Amino acid sequence: xxDPALFEYxxxxxxxxxxxxxxxxxxxxxxxxxxxxxxxxxISLDLIGQAISLYDFAAELEGAGRNxxxxxxxxxxxxxxxxxxxxxxxxxxxxxxxxxxxxxxxRLPLYEALMQSPVEQLAAIAAKSVKxxxxxxxxxxxxxxxxxxxTDESHQRAQAAxxxxxxxxxxxxxxxxHDRTLQAAGLVPKMAAIQTKWTDTVTxxxxxxxxxxxxxxxxxxxxxxxxHSEHMGYILSDLQYMQRAYPNMEW
Amino acid sequence: MTQAEQERRFLEKIEKEIKIEPNDWxxxxxxxxxxxxxxxxxxxxxVGMLPEGNWITRAPNLRRxxxxxxxxxxxxxxxxxLYSAAETLGADREQLIDxxxxxxxxxxxxxxxxxxxxxxxxxxxxxxxxxxxxxxxALCRTSYGPYARAMVKICKEESFHQRQGYESLxxxxxxxxxxxAMAQDAMNxxxxxxxxxxxxxxxxxxxxxxSIKWKIKRFTNDELRQSFxxxxxxxxxxxxxxxxxxxxxxxxxxxHYDFSEINWDEFWQVVKGNGPxxxxxxxxxxxxxxxxxxxxxxxxxxxxxxAMKKSA
Numbered sequence: 001x002x003d004p005a006l007f008e009y010x011x012x013x014x015x016x017x018x019x020x021x022x023x024x025x026x027x028x029x030x031x032x033x034x035x036x037x038x039x040x041x042x043i044s045l046d047l048i049g050q051a052i053s054l055y056d057f058a059a060e061l062e063g064a065g066r067n068x069x070x071x072x073x074x075x076x077x078x079x080x081x082x083x084x085x086x087x088x089x090x091x092x093x094x095x096x097x098x099x100x101x102x103x104x105x106x107r108l109p110l111y112e113a114l115m116q117s118p119v120e121q122l123a124a125i126a127a128k129s130v131k132x133x134x135x136x137x138x139x140x141x142x143x144x145x146x147x148x149x150x151t152d153e154s155h156q157r158a159q160a161a162x163x164x165x166x167x168x169x170x171x172x173x174x175x176x177x178h179d180r181t182l183q184a185a186g187l188v189p190k191m192a193a194i195q196t197k198w199t200d201t202v203t204x205x206x207x208x209x210x211x212x213x214x215x216x217x218x219x220x221x222x223x224x225x226x227x228h229s230e231h232m233g234y235i236l237s238d239l240q241y242m243q244r245a246y247p248n249m250e251w
Numbered sequence: 252m253t254q255a256e257q258e259r260r261f262l263e264k265i266e267k268e269i270k271i272e273p274n275d276w277x278x279x280x281x282x283x284x285x286x287x288x289x290x291x292x293x294x295x296x297x298v299g300m301l302p303e304g305n306w307i308t309r310a311p312n313l314r315r316x317x318x319x320x321x322x323x324x325x326x327x328x329x330x331x332x333l334y335s336a337a338e339t340l341g342a343d344r345e346q347l348i349d350x351x352x353x354x355x356x357x358x359x360x361x362x363x364x365x366x367x368x369x370x371x372x373x374x375x376x377x378x379x380x381x382x383x384x385x386x387x388x389a390l391c392r393t394s395y396g397p398y399a400r401a402m403v404k405i406c407k408e409e410s411f412h413q414r415q416g417y418e419s420l421x422x423x424x425x426x427x428x429x430x431x432a433m434a435q436d437a438m439n440x441x442x443x444x445x446x447x448x449x450x451x452x453x454x455x456x457x458x459x460x461x462s463i464k465w466k467i468k469r470f471t472n473d474e475l476r477q478s479f480x481x482x483x484x485x486x487x488x489x490x491x492x493x494x495x496x497x498x499x500x501x502x503x504x505x506x507h508y509d510f511s512e513i514n515w516d517e518f519w520q521v522v523k524g525n526g527p528x529x530x531x532x533x534x535x536x537x538x539x540x541x542x543x544x545x546x547x548x549x550x551x552x553x554x555x556x557x558a559m560k561k562s563a
Contacts, residue, residue: 026307028320029301029304030304030535032539033547037300038324041323069313150552157545249429249430250422251419251423
C-alpha cells in the first residue's frame with residue numbers, strides 16, 4: 001500500500017457513513033410522521049451513497065483488489081474504524097436526531113475543509129457530499145430546536161439524548177499518528193479547527209433550543225482503533241448476514 | 252341549479268372525458284368511492300414499506316441497499332401524494348389512517364405476506380409492483396383529476412421499481428443453484444397472492460359496476476388479472492422460473508392464458524385479518540403513530556410559539 005495513513009483516514013470516513021446509514025435505515029416505515037420517515041430514509045440513502053464513493057477510493061488506495069462491498073461487508077468487527085457515536089442505537093426520535101445532529105455538525109466543517117484538500121478524489125467526494133450534509137444539518141438543527149422549545153416532554157427527551165450522547169462526541173475529533181502525517185503534508189485539516197466549528201454550531205443550536213450543554217466530561221473512545229461497543233456486533237450480524245451466509249455470490 | 256341538472260352535467264363531463272376537479276359538483280357516492288379507493292391505495296403504499304423495509308439492514312451489497320432505500324422512500328412519497336389527493340375530496344389524513352388501524356379501511360392484502368428471503372425483495376418488485384402497475388396504468392385515465400395526475404407520477408416510479416426487481420431476479424436466476432432455488436421459492440409463495448391483488452372476481456365485486464360507469468375504474472378486476480398473467484408468463488420463462496400452476500396454458504381460442512381458480516377462501520381470510528402478518532403490520536403502524544405522538548405535539552407546540560412571537 002502506497003499510503004497507509006490516507007487509506008486509514010478514508011476508511012474511517014467510509015465506516016462512519018456506512019454504520020450511521022445502516023442505523024437510520026432501521027427507521028424506515030416506523031417514523032413519527034410520514035414526512036420524517038422520508039427524511040430519515042433520505043439521509044440514510046445519502047450516507048450509503050457517500051460510503052460507496054469513499055470505499056471505492058479506499059479500495060483504490062489499498063490496491064489489494066478489494067471492492068467497496070468487500071470493504072463494507074467482509075471485515076471483522078475490530079477492523080471497522082467508525083466512531084462509537086454512529087453505532088449507538090436509534091432509541092427514540094430525540095436520540096436519533098441528536099446523534100445525527102452531533103454527527104452532521106462535525107461532518108459539515110470536515111467536508112468543507114476537505115474540499116480544499118490536494119487529494120483530488122477526496123476533495124471531489126467532499127464537494128459532492130457537502131451539499132447533502134448541509135441539508136442534513138439544517139434538518140436536524142431544526143428538529144433539535146423544535147424539540148427543545150416544543151413541549152415539556154420533547155424538551156426532556158431531547159435533553160436526555162444530549163446528556164447520554166455527549167460522552168461520544170469527543171471521539172469525533174480523534175487524532176493519531178496517521179492524522180498527524182496527513183496534516184503535516186497539508187492533505188487534511190487539523191481536528192482542533194473542526195472541533196471549534198462543531199462547538200460553535202452545537203452551542204448556537206442548543207441555546208436556541210433552550211437546551212443545556214452537559215457539564216459531564218466523560219470521553220468515550222475506541223471506535224477509531226477498532227474497539228467498539230456491544231451494539232456493533234448486532235449491526236454487523238444484520239449488515240453481513242447475506243454475504244456471510246452465501247459467500248462469494250453476486251447479487 | 253337543481254340536483255338533477257348538476258348530475259346531468261357531471262355525467263356529461265364523464266362522457267366527454269373531462270376530468271372532475273375538487274371544486275366541481277359530484278355525487279356523494281362518487282366522492283365516497285374515491286376516498287375509499289384512494290385512501291386504500293395510500294395505506295397500501297405505507298404498509299408496503301414494512302416487508303421491504305425489513306430487508307434494508309440486510310441488503311446483500313451497498314448498491315442493493317441504496318436501491319431498496321430509494322424504493323421504499325418512493326413508496327412513502329406515493330403515500331403522501333395519495334393522502335393529499337384524498338384530502339382534496341374533504342377527507343382528513345389522520346382520520347383515514349385511524350380507519351386503517353381500526354380495520355375499517357383496508358390496504359392491499361399482499362403486504363400481509365412475509366418477506367422472508369432476499370429473493371422476496373426482487374419478487375415483490377417484479378410481481379407485486381407489476382400487478383400494481385396493471386391497475387395503476389388504467390388509473391392514469393381515471394375521471395378524478397387529482398387522482399389521475401398523482402397516478403401518472405406514481406406509475407413512472409413503479410415501473411422503475413418493477414424493472415429493478417426483475418433485474419435483481421435475473422442476477423439470482425443466473426447465479427448459483429442456491430440463489431436460483433431462493434428465487435423459485437419466492438415465486439411459489441408470491442404468485443397467488445399477486446393474482447389476488449386484483450381483488451375479488453367480477454361476479455363477487457361489490458363496487459365494480461358503478462365505478463366503471465363513472466370511469467373511476469377502466470377495466471374490471473378479472474380483465475386486469477388476465478392482462479397481468481398474459482404479460483408475466485414470458486417474463487418467468489426468461490428467468491427460468493416455474494409458475495406454480497399446473498393448469499397454466501395458452502388458450503389459442505381465447506388468445507389468453509388459462510389459469511387455475513384462485514383460492515378464494517385464503518383471499519377472504521387474509522382480507523378479514525387472518526393473513527400471516529396482518530396483526531404485525533397494523534401493530535407496527537400503530538406503534539409508529541403512538542411513539543410519534545410526542546414528536547407531532549412538539550412540532551405543533553413549537554409552530555404555535557413561533558407564530559405568537561411573530562405576531563407579538
